[in-house]
């Protein structure tokens with residue numbers, strides 16, 4: 552970053568993730584958030600931001616603008632990507648953090664509205680230009696990419712785990728269950744939803760759900776395509792998630808201690824996204840963490856000759872930080888192209 556020209560960002564969806572992205576951008580010196588699109592009223596969005604921010608006093612609402620000493624962000628009441636006039640803000644990229652606009656068609660609508668690039672917070676519904684987890688496949692990012700996904704919090708945690716371990720061991724196959732905080736698309740009380748189990752009360756139940764990470768894993772880690780089954784247990788916890796992964800290794804010689812040692816080395820390789828916890832932590836201990844994977848050394852077990860089980864913690868704030876990493880990655884590619892031309 553040359554310090555003189557911040558990256559100009561738009562955000563659609565000012566929910567938990569959108570607000571975390573905004574807060575992290577405000578704490579940085581290289582990203583300016585010029586516009587936020589959401590269905591919510593500006594005063595309520597401001598109220599929600601203040602209710603959970605680390606330094607709430609810095610955020611002011613001035614008419615339809617959210618301001619800080621450094622940022623001036625227009626709040627727009629918009630409910631479809633096609634309605635948002637990104638061109639008038641001259642942004643470099645939009646992050647769609649609504650979680651509902653994941654199709655190629657939706658992403659094209661952002662582009663047609665004047666966003667040069669769109670990055671979604673979740674896995675896509677269909678094929679897009681790229682799924683990028685910078686530590687793993689950032690090198691494959693292409694300056695021509697327009698429709699990008701940064702995976703999801705769970706996908707990133709799983710990919711980091713598999714990437715680090717697979718540099719030392721041959722993993723034949725495996726299964727991941729995320730024991731996941733409930734999400735805003737679940738019902739508070741039993742209420743007819745998109746399927747049977749999603750229609751049941753989130754704070755009352757352990758709810759088995761599918762997870763799409765297995766379907767897309769091969770786009771980030773080609774050698775794992777079709778090899779890891781992924782699922783979710785949504786539990787009555789508001790925040791904080793646990794990645795429970797079982798792996799079948801080809802070697803019989805690998806010990807739980809060796810797995811932990813490799814993860815400690817991996818944490819040094821990726822210091823901003825991976826850490827290893829040695830303490831007996833629980834989910835509320837990971838709230839506010841910027842890591843994408845807090846590997847739990849006490850959770851590593853071996854059964855039989857080939858079977859290894861691991862635990863890892865994460866929450867959405869780490870994903871908000873990774874989304875901004877992707878924004879910076881593409882801004883660097885743009886700068887390189889500009890410098891070459």
Ligand SMILES: NC(=O)c1ccc[n+]([C@@H]2O[C@H](COP(=O)([O-])OP(=O)(O)OC[C@H]3O[C@@H](n4cnc5c(N)ncnc54)[C@H](O)[C@@H]3O)[C@@H](O)[C@H]2O)c1
Nearest residue numbers: 564565566567568569589590629630648649650734735736
């Ligand atoms: N938080 C998690 O752990 C998690 C995990 C998996 C999936 N998800 C999904 O990812 C998505 C984003 O996560 P989140 O926690 O930030 O959710 P959230 O519900 O806190 O935020 C979504 C935001 O998008 C806005 N929004 C909804 N529909 C919109 C529309 N049509 N136009 C403009 N704005 C709209 C909402 O007003 C809200 O501010 C959600 O769909 C969520 O279910 C979240």
